[in-house]
Amino acid sequence: xxxxxxxxxxxxxxxxxxxxxxxxxxxxxxxxxxxxxxxxxxxxxxxxxxxxxxxxxxxxxxxxxxxxxxxxxxxxxxxxxxxxxxxxxxxxxxxxxxxxxxxxxxxxxxxxxxxxxxxxxxxxxxxxxxxxxxxxxxxxxxxxxxxxxxxxxxxxxxxxxxxxxxxxxxxxxxxxxxxxxxxxxxxxxxxxxxxxxxxxxxxxxxxxxxxxxxxxxxxxxxxxxxxxxxxxxxxxxxxxxxxxxxxxxxxxxxxxxxxxxxxxxxxxxxxxxxxxxxxxxxxxxxxxxxxxxxxxxxxxxxxxxxxxxxxxxxxxxxxxxxxxxxxxxxxxxxxxxxxxxxxxxxxxxxxxxxxxxxxxxxxxxxxxxxxxxxxxxxxxxxxxxxxxxxxxxxxxxxxxxxxxxxxxxxxxxxxxxxxxxxxxxxxxxxxxx
Amino acid sequence: xxxxxxxxxxxxxxxxxxxxxxxxxxxxxxxxxxxxxxxxxxxxxxxxxxxxxxxxxxxxxxxxxxxxxxxxxxxxxxxxxxxxxxxxxxxxxxxxxxxxxxxxxxxxxxxxxxxxxxxxxxxxxxxxxxxxxxxxxxxxxxxxxxxxxxxxxxxxxxxxxxxxxxxxxxxxxxxxxxxxxxxxxxxxxxxxxxxxxxxxxxxxxxxxxxxxxxxxxxxx
Numbered sequence: 001x002x003x004x005x006x007x008x009x010x011x012x013x014x015x016x017x018x019x020x021x022x023x024x025x026x027x028x029x030x031x032x033x034x035x036x037x038x039x040x041x042x043x044x045x046x047x048x049x050x051x052x053x054x055x056x057x058x059x060x061x062x063x064x065x066x067x068x069x070x071x072x073x074x075x076x077x078x079x080x081x082x083x084x085x086x087x088x089x090x091x092x093x094x095x096x097x098x099x100x101x102x103x104x105x106x107x108x109x110x111x112x113x114x115x116x117x118x119x120x121x122x123x124x125x126x127x128x129x130x131x132x133x134x135x136x137x138x139x140x141x142x143x144x145x146x147x148x149x150x151x152x153x154x155x156x157x158x159x160x161x162x163x164x165x166x167x168x169x170x171x172x173x174x175x176x177x178x179x180x181x182x183x184x185x186x187x188x189x190x191x192x193x194x195x196x197x198x199x200x201x202x203x204x205x206x207x208x209x210x211x212x213x214x215x216x217x218x219x220x221x222x223x224x225x226x227x228x229x230x231x232x233x234x235x236x237x238x239x240x241x242x243x244x245x246x247x248x249x250x251x252x253x254x255x256x257x258x259x260x261x262x263x264x265x266x267x268x269x270x271x272x273x274x275x276x277x278x279x280x281x282x283x284x285x286x287x288x289x290x291x292x293x294x295x296x297x298x299x300x301x302x303x304x305x306x307x308x309x310x311x312x313x314x315x316x317x318x319x320x321x322x323x324x325x326x327x328x329x330x331x332x333x334x335x336x337x338x339x340x341x342x343x344x345x346x347x348x349x350x351x352x353x354x355x356x357x358x359x360x361x362x363x364x365x366x367x368x369x370x371x372x373x374x375x376x377x378x379x380x381x382x383x384x385x386x387x388x389x390x391x392x393x394x395x396x397x398x399x400x401x402x403x404x405x406x407x408x409x410x411x412x413x414x415x416x417x418x419x420x421x422x423x424x425x426x427x428x429x430x431x432x433x
Numbered sequence: 434x435x436x437x438x439x440x441x442x443x444x445x446x447x448x449x450x451x452x453x454x455x456x457x458x459x460x461x462x463x464x465x466x467x468x469x470x471x472x473x474x475x476x477x478x479x480x481x482x483x484x485x486x487x488x489x490x491x492x493x494x495x496x497x498x499x500x501x502x503x504x505x506x507x508x509x510x511x512x513x514x515x516x517x518x519x520x521x522x523x524x525x526x527x528x529x530x531x532x533x534x535x536x537x538x539x540x541x542x543x544x545x546x547x548x549x550x551x552x553x554x555x556x557x558x559x560x561x562x563x564x565x566x567x568x569x570x571x572x573x574x575x576x577x578x579x580x581x582x583x584x585x586x587x588x589x590x591x592x593x594x595x596x597x598x599x600x601x602x603x604x605x606x607x608x609x610x611x612x613x614x615x616x617x618x619x620x621x622x623x624x625x626x627x628x629x630x631x632x633x634x635x636x637x638x639x640x641x642x643x644x645x646x647x648x649x650x651x652x653x
Contacts (some may be wrong), residue, residue, distance in 0.1 A: 296644040297449035312624035
């Protein structure tokens with residue numbers, strides 16, 4: 001499905017509003033939308049709401065063989081899924097330009113910044129390492145997917161616990177969650193990306209562009225930074241010329257935003273940890289808002305099953321068993337069993353045409369004229385025989401309507417003749433060989 | 434093999450639903466049954482690809498997104514179950530030469546997944562305001578080794594069970610619209626499971642009604 005294009009008046013309106021330092025949702029230039037972080041029931045599952053943009057990240061682990069050039073390092077794998085849920089323009093199963101771009105940015109932000117200790121993921125050097133897979137699903141696209149995706153991914157990585165392993169000689173034992181407490185990943189720092197959109201060739205700058213603003217922007221600058229104010233990656237796209245001062249100003253804004261978001265993430269992780277310790281139920285089910293009219297919850301309910309057994313028995317009794325009409329298989333030749341089409345007709349009327357056609361089909365294309373002549377003769381013979389068996393009801397006008405004698409010897413004869421013919425054909429073939 | 438005897442575990446886990454929680458899709462819902470949660474979104478009626486166009490009705494596409502990795506055979510078969518149920522319920526002939534897309538995103542699997550998909554799908558279709566002949570709901574029944582019927586089983590109960598059945602039931606006559614079964618069972622057991630599912634469906638339809646009433650009321 002195609003995305004609805006932005007109309008010219010909408011575009012003009014947005015740009016004019018930006019010129020007047022106004023944003024459609026009432027935010028200030030440097031304001032982020034409301035960020036909400038929730039966790040799933042299992043470890044390593046995180047939902048991030050950035051305004052109406054919604055992203056889910058799920059981390060999973062697997063034991064694999066390491067890469068040859070890095071035998072004692074674990075593998076990080078990122079997969080960005082642009083689900084059609086997020087926007088009608090996204091298609092399932094196709095790597096779009098945007099998804100490749102997002103995936104690459106995520107890799108650069110989280111893998112290349114070495115924020116995760118990959119060496120601690122090694123189990124047996126050169127043989128077995130943990131592969132940490134991060135699946136980021138976009139659930140709703142309302143702009144700034146990248147920031148939401150990095151927050152979701154890094155939070156999910158912090159939240160994730162991998163199963164404990166022990167090595168005894170050559171044997172590697174993976175313990176389930178019940179046997180041993182799973183181990184968190186060692187994370188050095190949390191890179192968080194902050195997006196800046198530029199309008200009118202860099203004259204106006206907005207933080208955290210919404211979907212509408214993304215459509216009218218000229219360029220985008222993304223800065224990923226950790227709370228120690230170290231820049232992990234920086235990317236400018238859209239082909240706008242930025243001044244040194246602009247980049248410096250952006251990095252200053254980014255450092256403020258990053259420290260705010262890092263604080264939020266650590267707080268969310270701590271809350272979840274405490275909730276899990278207290279044994280309360282967490283997860284998506286619990287994060288559902290109760291105070292909205294669009295949401296409703298129902299407690300565990302028993303189902304009335306008093307008359308279920310009787311009803312079921314009733315139905316079974318009422319439905320008659322299907323008649324046992326299994327057609328007995330016909331054996332046309334020894335060693336062959338056949339049911340259905342192409343057998344001796346058990347209906348009253350024989351269909352000569354079909355049989356003849358079949359006979360023609362069986363004929364070898366390379367058959368010589370002699371064979372055909374023989375066939376013609378056979379056919380004529382057949383017709384004569386038919387005439388003999390047919391009981392004509394009346395004269396010329398109803399010649400087509402014929403009634404065959406119930407016990408005509410025709411089929412048998414036909415069979416005999418055709419088989420005879422087949423025999424002839426095969427013998428011809430043999431001769432050729 | 435033991436026949437079904439008692440039915441002690443016939444309860445539905447607590448379930449909940451939130452509608453129009455996503456801004457982009459035309460209709461969206463999340464459905465939660467115990468810990469199993471699914472998010473659904475509907476787009477349409479919209480322009481259809483020429484290759485998928487059907488001249489007298491809308492083309493319905495159902496996509497199921499797993500949490501990790503790409504959709505596999507399991508998702509494909511679930512997609513088919515959901516699609517056929519929705520096709521039976523929706524009045525597709527009202528929107529010829531158009532496309533309807535239903536996307537189901539798995540959020541957490543803790544048993545009775547197919548029935549959760551069906552319930553989320555119905556809520557999302559309702560939210561999208563698409564004309565339907567009837568509503569539908571999904572109920573999963575498991576028969577455990579002792580021969581008891583468990584409705585809405587958890588993942589652990591599903592693993593323990595000897596047979597697993599999911600039925601889609603319509604709201605008008607409580608008829609079975611779709612069935613998906615696994616394991617072996619007798620005709621009696623199946624009929625009993627259907628009867629239990631029909632009883633359970635009444636609870637779910639009541640829930641649908643309550644949630645719609647709540648939505649169109651002004652008070653909480």
